[in-house]
Amino acid sequence: MSGFSPDFAGAEVRVSPNFTQRRGTDRPDMVILHYTGMPTGAEAEAWLCDPASEVSSHYLVHEDGRVVQMVRESDRAWHAGKSSWRGITDVNSWSVGIEIVNPGHTLGYTAFPKCQIEAVIALCGNIIVRHGIVPERILAHSDVAPGRKVDPGEKFPWRALARGGVGHFVEPAHVKNGPVLRPGDNGAEVEKLQSMLSLYGYGVEITGSFDRETEIVVAAFQRHFRPRKVDGVADPSTIETLRRLLLALRHKPA
Template sequence: MSGFLPEHPGAEVRVSPNFGPRRETLRPDMIVLHYTGMASGAGAEAWLCNPESEVSSHYLVYEDGRIVQMVREQDRAWHAGKSSWFGRTDINSCSVGIEIVNPGHSLGYKAFPKRQIEAVTSLCVGIVGRYLIPAERVLAHSDVAPGRKVDPGEKFPWKALFAAGVGHLVPAAAIRSGASLRAGDTGADVEALQSMLALYGYGVEISGVYDHQTEIVVSAFQRHFRRRLVDGVADQSTISTLQRLLASLKAASAK
């Protein structure tokens, strides 16, 4: 492919060779947000367009709000890697991937500038409108690949997107001392927690054992929905926030 017209107004185009046809579906029904985790945006853009990297994304958003489109939305970009949501493992085929320039946790993780978030929000609004993507399917890379990925991380301002009608969010329950579930616990309460996480979409086995995978998934949930404390412990704040999310979905579906 030599080029294409951008699907987001004002976006620049730099074609990545790292893409293919979508499988099983011709239309995306999910947005996955990432951070680049590299020292510079230019370096990330070059890597995403390098055939040797075998990675890409539909969009890249710089700190100043500049947007670069590298893969057409109709095509399958290679951004999610090994991942799952509601048991589906080919996330690349059902999603639009957006890389957000930020050095990430290993290179000096920092707050996302306002202009960058405004650009990400505008981009997401357009994609949601084109494909009627449900609010609860605007996700973090860490949601679909818990443990393996932690981006865009706990500093990402999901509230700003939600205020513009993008994504699913409820007020996080206050953190208080009290009973909690943690690694090594077993029983019906653990099974109930795992069931709620799976019902929301996370890949977790419903075993009644608070194993390492459960701890990882709880951390991923906290990183998106209860960002103040990410520790893998299912305290009452974490459980209540999860219950509120599920209740809001049920209420929305009943309308």
């Protein structure tokens, strides 16, 4: 017995008991992308449907492109944990969670197969259209939980998603030598960096001091938008890429 009809026509259904009602909204306005970080897709699927795990996601995308839905989009899956974006701290209530099968950083992080990414693009595109989700709210788990989570990681092909009409993307600025902002720095330039990160959506306090929290958020930003070098140091490439993203938002068609 399937339990419900899938929201995405191409999905199989395997019901997870790990869900509640959404709080404060009846529909999502974000999509959060994860990797499973487990040895196999079968183990991940079983874990997401195990009451003892107390975790779930709306969808799981296997390496061969097969999509499994475990929680209805109208319900609140338990995928984001402690997280925030643009002041929203109950990200689970405002998002659709998609787990993408990949062993992750601790188990031999691998490239994502082309057929898997094509399935992710099709799934996200369908969700975006049905819920009217804007590109800049297609996010990584690491964006909403910097430091605590690093998935789907620097190997995830955000450029390919953007070419498929999914997500907010600008070409990263080239890495080159120049002045940097790093832990221990203080002043107006640090405050400006923190303000830009906060304006984009990251949960960073604007203090003018490049503290550990700022370093973690910079690394999360790099992992998504400038993955060539993820070190938590705000070099010219990182800052310029962030400026390009904010400029693209301001010039977005109505």
